[in-house]
Amino acid sequence: IVWTKQDGWQHAEVLPYGPIPMDPASSVLHYGQEIFEGMKAYRRADGSIVAFRPDENAKRLNDSARRLALPEIPVDLFVEAVRELIAADAAWVPSGADQSLYLRPFMIADENFLGVRAAERARFMVIASPAGPYFKGGVKPVSIWLSQEYARAGRGGTGAAKCGGNYAASLLPQNEAAENGCQQVLFTDSATDDTIDELGGMNLFLVRADGTLLTPELNGNILAGITRKSLIQLAKDRGLAVEERALTVSEWRAGVADGSITEAFACGTAAVITPIGQLKSPDFSIDFGEAAPGPITLSLREELTGIQFGALDDKHGWLEVMVEA
Ligand code: PMP
Numbered sequence: 001i002v003w004t005k006q007d008g009w010q011h012a013e014v015l016p017y018g019p020i021p022m023d024p025a026s027s028v029l030h031y032g033q034e035i036f037e038g039m040k041a042y043r044r045a046d047g048s049i050v051a052f053r054p055d056e057n058a059k060r061l062n063d064s065a066r067r068l069a070l071p072e073i074p075v076d077l078f079v080e081a082v083r084e085l086i087a088a089d090a091a092w093v094p095s096g097a098d099q100s101l102y103l104r105p106f107m108i109a110d111e112n113f114l115g116v117r118a119a120e121r122a123r124f125m126v127i128a129s130p131a132g133p134y135f136k137g138g139v140k141p142v143s144i145w146l147s148q149e150y151a152r153a154g155r156g157g158t159g160a161a162k163c164g165g166n167y168a169a170s171l172l173p174q175n176e177a178a179e180n181g182c183q184q185v186l187f188t189d190s191a192t193d194d195t196i197d198e199l200g201g202m203n204l205f206l207v208r209a210d211g212t213l214l215t216p217e218l219n220g221n222i223l224a225g226i227t228r229k230s231l232i233q234l235a236k237d238r239g240l241a242v243e244e245r246a247l248t249v250s251e252w253r254a255g256v257a258d259g260s261i262t263e264a265f266a267c268g269t270a271a272v273i274t275p276i277g278q279l280k281s282p283d284f285s286i287d288f289g290e291a292a293p294g295p296i297t298l299s300l301r302e303e304l305t306g307i308q309f310g311a312l313d314d315k316h317g318w319l320e321v322m323v324e325a
Helices: 027-031 054-067 075-088 164-179 226-237 249-257 295-308
Strands: 002-004 008-010 034-036 039-043 049-052 100-109 121-131 142-146 184-190 193-199 203-208 213-215 242-244 261-268 272-280 285-287 319-323
Touching: 027 100, 034 054, 034 164, 039 075, 049 075, 054 075, 054 100, 054 226, 075 100, 075 121, 075 319, 142 164, 164 184, 193 203, 193 249, 203 226, 203 249, 213 226, 226 242, 226 261, 226 272, 226 295, 249 261, 249 272, 261 295, 272 295
Parallel strands: 142 184, 142 272, 213 242
Antiparallel strands: 002 008, 002 121, 034 100, 039 049, 039 100, 049 319, 100 121, 184 193, 203 213, 203 261, 261 272, 272 285
């Protein structure tokens, strides 16, 4: 779907997958006006296909659009575009446990103009790919690397937006994590502060011995994860307390040492919930040992995946039917 400042959103079409024409002066190539979403659709036992909270992705894309001076897209148009792509690709939507269709809606500025100003032309596209289980052979705790040299976001920056540039900035620390045997990188507020922001592609939760969930507040630096929001709701439904506030690595380490923090997990669309087994940095390493994966981590994971795959009642109406049975 194409947007121009003059005519708004027009020309919606479903095309076979393939290269797209682009002018070398297209603004996205020079100033990085690009935003995206990641979401999943699931095939239910009756053959119908559902998407998980697509309106939330539409709203978050619009939050990102505002920050990147891109046009907002009506929520209905976003959901309709996703629906049409899923319908066209229905044969590719796998069935079975842990199978899904991963959807990548994204928007780029593509005015052919080299001046530094917000583009007056943009394109919104959606591509899709079948996705298998994130964990093959059971849920395994991951090791995370505490990045000390690099931050993911600065105050007033684009940390809360889902824009390509944020991910470009996180690739080097992600490589550093991999070189140190870790699967994910943990970012703090800045290289000097130990306030926890989030992981490279997931939000973080700590669990206290009394069952209270702790997670960094939406401080403008972190992505407002839809999995995060859904888990907060499920925890509250169970009567668990949830504290959204500033958390520090020091508090985490002290809590593990004195037994008051018993579990830690990361969450996001791709893996739903990933237990954290180890935290490493150049100065120290904490092995959470037997505590991972913990019982609250596993039961929240089971509940959310149960809702997504249709085994449990969708009590909050999070699933939207995209293709009827
Ligand atoms: N933080 C970052 C930086 C991410 O890339 C993601 C994945 N979209 C998340 C958090 C989790 O968000 P969600 O639960 O909406 O997938």
